[in-house]
Amino acid sequence: MNVLGIYGSPRENGNTDLMLDSFLEGCASGGAVINRVYVRQLHFSGCLECGGCDATGECIQEDDLVQVYPLLDESSHIVIASPIFFYGVTGQVKLLIDRSQAPYMRRELAKKQGIDPMLESRRRGFLLCAGATRGKKLFDCAVITVKYFFDALSVHYAGEICHRQIEEKGAIRRSPGALEDCFRAGREFVEVE
């Protein structure tokens, strides 16, 4: 069992970093091997919509995502953490998600051969989010975007933890039980069959 944690905030040690750190500690306590990707450290572009992956399911761009694609393909569990930026995931996360067009095409190619990888997949995904305001629909866009990201990867969406009214760096530490909940959710994430 290996868990890929995707850190989607540009702010180091910010709220969603702390949430993901605790979640991954929970996963590790359940025996998982952890890999971490810090999107802010990567140099890559968005999808070029060049159609280069249409026939192969492989992206033609040679950038830092070359190292990330195998982790997206092979991890049994994926957890992505993002603050809310203008009612969605960060631009950095969205660029990464757009680049999952290549695995999406691979899935479509498999379907044409009569195989739906989603039906056979036991891979699971989770979302962690924080936003500053109280908006009723604050997390709607992020949730649906990440659900489709996981779908492209044949990963079953297992749930989310989203916190409102969390703004300045480290504010999540002052939210009673928030990081403990992330730890527990991480542990459950890898224990559920």
Ligand SMILES: Cc1cc2nc3c(=O)[nH]c(=O)nc-3n(C[C@H](O)[C@H](O)[C@H](O)COP(=O)(O)O)c2cc1C
């Ligand atoms: C560019 C930018 C856009 C933001 N947009 C929103 C928003 O639309 N709604 C909201 O509630 N908070 C918004 N925020 C606040 C962050 O979501 C919030 O501070 C969050 O806790 C940051 O998490 P982090 O420390 O993991 O980066 C925005 C912050 C920035 C810098």
